[in-house]
Amino acid sequence: MGVKKAPVFLLVAAMIAAFLLTGCGGPKKEPANTVPPKNEPVKSEIKVTDFRGKEVVLKEPARRIACLLDSGLTGLHMLGVRDEVVALDKWTYENDGLQYTSQIDPRIAAKELPAVTGNMEKLISLKPDIVIVWAQDQGIKQMEENGLKVYGVQINKFDDIYKEMEDLGRITGKEARARELIDYTKGELDKLSGQLAKVSQDRREKALFVWGPSKLDLAGKTSTGGDILVWAGAVNLAGQIDKEHFVAGMEQVINWNPQSIIMWNNKKIKPEDYYKDPQWLTVKAVKDKKVYMLPNFFFCDLWTLKFQYSIKSTAKWLYPEIFTGMDLEKEKRDMIVKLYGKEIK
């Protein structure tokens, strides 16, 4: 038995000797498959699947972002990603929220950031790490053929906003901030739902959501406008119409006889236009002066986490007796500070 153990002993001794010798002399070499220290993050590829179902792979968080989608830009600003944005959608410079967006990025105030919508040459010349764009954009194919990485966005329901924020967080290396914002929004909505649970089904307000620009441009079943009503505890009377946005007949509106009307912010029509229109005078919402218009879309747009303010405002208007303590101005201010980390007026 002792004789049989001798070769094994010699082999182990030789290995130890060899190990000690290599350890004492010569340059240090990293072994091929070592585990990095715990305080150093693992460098791996960033993979997200966009709203087209296409996987987008980045080697590291994007440092040059062309954001050709205004709501995507809002998401980036909430994440604290500002200087990384190298190009915009022209709509950012044209919409009614410009005065507020300008307070976030001085380059937007000075109109220094290029709006590259439709300008492929300019877009390519900016060498973005990623392009954030509407998923239905006709230019996506051309962008990808030119070697650009594209993240396509399509917001059909509010859960899509959470997915977009999560993905933007990963793309920019701000996952924790994205999670914080999503949790905050869900928490606010949970609180609201808890209070709305007091409203029984038969007491739910029957309402319409008006997109404008005409008084009859309404939100149907598949509309985020209709979702606002439902989340605020109301019944969307136009929910039976399987359309995102449609023009209703006036007689149909009289048949529905909504108790309240919520309007998307609009320059062409105001609640007063309903009150003085003889065609609307028999409609309950008009008789009871319950036509409300949401504020500037910057504070409540339905394609970013600010949709929560649309829901809060609508809930407060529809059920003032439940939300007696809710101050909408304070809610707005607090939300903006939470989402952007600063006050925007």
Next chain:
Amino acid sequence: MRKKTAAIALYMSPLAVLPFACISGAYSLSPGDVFHLSLYGLSGGAWQAPPDLPREAYTVFYDIRLPRIVLAMLVGISLAASGAALQAVSRNPLVDSYMLGLSAGAAFGAALALAALPVPVQLSAFVFGLTAVVLTYTAAYSRGSISPVSLVLAGVMISAVFTVLLALVNMFADPLKLRSIVYWTMGCLHLASWAGVESAAPWILLSVTFLYFKRWKLNILSFGDDEARSMGVSPESEKRLVIAASALATSAAVAVAGVIGILGLMIPHVVRMLVGPDHVRLIPLSMALGASFLLAVDTFARSTVSFEIPAGFFTTLIGAPFFIYLLRKTQAGGWQ
């Protein structure tokens, strides 16, 4: 005899459609309700309607349905009469009320107001529609006269320019406004109101009355300029007046109802196929059929679906097959 019967049927057609238009719609009004509501209105409120007739029935009938019916008839009259008159002066069967760049100009004006300008859509459409006509006429006018061919070609060019400008506005319009622009450019009788009727009716009635009294002259003009001169008619001044009246009627109609296609082209042809090319009958019968056709189409549209579909869809979808049927039966209605 057949032509006489057809003419009587055409004259009576608005009266045939009207009762259906009054009782049809998303809001349910029975023939009895309409009867009581009509008497209530005609008696100045003295007629006692049944007490169970809800207040909104009055609103639906007097403030929503009636202005829409009146507007549909006025717009139908306007487009059909001006289409017939312009086909006569241009001696071109492909011409309609929008020939002079009017629809493209009005559409651009409406889109501009919807997307950017702080002015009423109707006013902007009216102004730009007439501007397009003036530009067309000026472009076609040469050496004291205006030829039908140059008038049509100038109209095509001015239309092209305004169409491009419209596309430019659409490019910069936000999606919500873009949708309204599309609705407007395909006809929008759903926005009918007494205010719309009041703003359009004087222009339309004045213009079509003028065209009605010019129907003898239209017969002469349709022979050609030389023949007109030989009969002691100044073709240039007569054409100018007819074009101005047609443009005014169409602009007023387009301003309140958007661009309703095919009607101005089709109705005069249908009437011509049924009763012949004599403008003495063609003009009033086109007015009658234009009114009843648009009223019937709009009644169908607002009764079948619970949301609004632009009237232009239905005028084309219903009108085109019927027009092709007549075309095959009558060998192009006498133009060949």
